[in-house]
Amino acid sequence: MRWIVEPDHESLSHFAAGVLLDQVRDVPESRLGLPTGSTPARMYEIAARRCRERYLCFAHVETWNLDEYVGIDSSHPSSYRTYMREKFFRHVDIDLDRTHIPSGDPAILQKRFPAATFDEALLLECQRYEGLVREAPLDLTILGVGRNGHIGFNEPGTPFDSPTHVVLLDESTRIANAPWFPDGCVPERAITMGPSTILTSRRILLLASGSSKREVVEKLREGVVDESIPASVLHRHDDVTVVVDIEAAGESAQ
Numbered sequence: 001m002r003w004i005v006e007p008d009h010e011s012l013s014h015f016a017a018g019v020l021l022d023q024v025r026d027v028p029e030s031r032l033g034l035p036t037g038s039t040p041a042r043m044y045e046i047a048a049r050r051c052r053e054r055y056l057c058f059a060h061v062e063t064w065n066l067d068e069y070v071g072i073d074s075s076h077p078s079s080y081r082t083y084m085r086e087k088f089f090r091h092v093d094i095d096l097d098r099t100h101i102p103s104g105d106p107a108i109l110q111k112r113f114p115a116a117t118f119d120e121a122l123l124l125e126c127q128r129y130e131g132l133v134r135e136a137p138l139d140l141t142i143l144g145v146g147r148n149g150h151i152g153f154n155e156p157g158t159p160f161d162s163p164t165h166v167v168l169l170d171e172s173t174r175i176a177n178a179p180w181f182p183d184g185c186v187p188e189r190a191i192t193m194g195p196s197t198i199l200t201s202r203r204i205l206l207l208a209s210g211s212s213k214r215e216v217v218e219k220l221r222e223g224v225v226d227e228s229i230p231a232s233v234l235h236r237h238d239d240v241t242v243v244v245d246i247e248a249a250g251e252s253a254q
């Protein structure tokens, strides 16, 4: 695991955007694993701007998002489909047919799996997504991390060998994500790539910004590999770079 400490969120975002753009320049048909959340938002903004300036081309890229909420429409303002469209996809020349996000949208699932109940359809959707991701390795996956160490929506205790699955969100995760649901209706479940799905990526970049991530960053630094800290599974991968800003690095930045 390589560690990079950047002064602040802005420079962390520039670094991450650089990694993303270099990957696409080197391999225009890259398969990318992509995150959501507040940490990568600025990375997407910078990458989209630099893409336009340099005529870099996302046209042949294929993207695979880590996760999505269950039970809301994909057009809901707080769905990860909406996040990706607003923060990134509509600003670059990506082909939307090549952007993949697991679906927890009842109408889409009903259409996709007409004979199934909603819960059966969710399981089928997980299998469908897992199968598609595994058709070929992702070249680069970028991850954020939750305060409790979750990656994607893999909450503490998730077996490391889990594939794409449905999760019941931790209360702490629902509270952390509540600002995006002003109506107070934070979904209770989500679909996420599992730790084992994430580990199939050739390269992984994990981003952690702000003092609320300090504790989990310290635990990652300690090197303990334990299912109570989902991000610690990354110690089992041989090409992981962790980029933190000074606030997240805390003591370990000294």
Ligand code: GLP
Pocket (backbone or CB within 6 Å): 035, 036, 037, 038, 039, 040, 066, 067, 143, 144, 145, 146, 147, 150, 151, 152, 153, 173, 177
């Ligand atoms: C959500 C996402 C994760 C993300 C995490 C941290 O729960 N599902 O993929 O890493 O939030 O988000 P933030 O960057 O906003 O702290």
